Amino acid sequence: GAVVSQHPSRVICKSGTSVKIECRSLDFQATTMFWYRQFPKQSLMLMATSNEGSKATYEQGVEKDKFLINHASLTLSTLTVTSAHPEDSSFYICSAARGNSPLHFGNGTRLTVT
Amino acid sequence: RKEVEQDPGPFNVPEGATVAFNCTYSNSASQSFFWYRQDCRKEPKLLMSVYSSGNEDGRFTAQLNRASQYISLLIRDSKLSDSATYLCVVNSAGGSSNTGKLIFGQGTTLQVKP
Secondary structure, three states: OOOEEEEOOEEEEOOOOOEEEEEEEOOOOOOEEEEEEEOOOOOOEEEEEEEOOOOOEEOOOOOOOOEEEEEEEOOEEEEEEOOOOHHHOEEEEEEEOOOOOOOEEOOOEEEEEO | OOOEEEOOOOEEEEOOOOEEEEEEEOOOOOOEEEEEEEOOOOOOEEEEEEOOOOEEEOOEEEEEEOOOOEEEEEEOOOOHHHOEEEEEEEEOOOOOOOOOOEEEOOOEEEEEEO
């Protein structure tokens, strides 16, 4: 069964609003979670590494003030897309590490900004 | 040059065919390699890790050539259900996949026809 849960799976919002996406590790603690973005027919691009109890580490070119990441507990990381614009429409996926096993991915969130 | 490069395809093959995908990576210090499968509009799922000695899982065989910095995936006796995008993934920092960054290739699309 799923080990990483992501919610919502799909969201449509108006330009200028903010959207929060949740990523939960089920039955295990994840000190590190990763947030990716995937545009159509392109590869997954790492946006940021979410660290429990500390600030996220953002990849080059990703605006930290626009994509707010909070990792308040060992089982939950959230990504908030602030003041969303149509160009932010994408597939956002989180992942978490469980021990030494390969990463498990959430089911993804398809964001459409109108 | 992209860190991980794949031929995007699509590869169109008949059922029962054998098909091979290759992937090259630029960071010679990379230590961990994986093949993930991604179905349309879904999250990636781990297909198999790739080891230097090569490894096999049923109809799937993965090989790593460190000298040439390429990874391959061979699928024998293709099934309709194998139709998906296959992502070549490299851990840029080495170690298990829960450390460092996973770098994804663009993916190779496979279409298996009846």
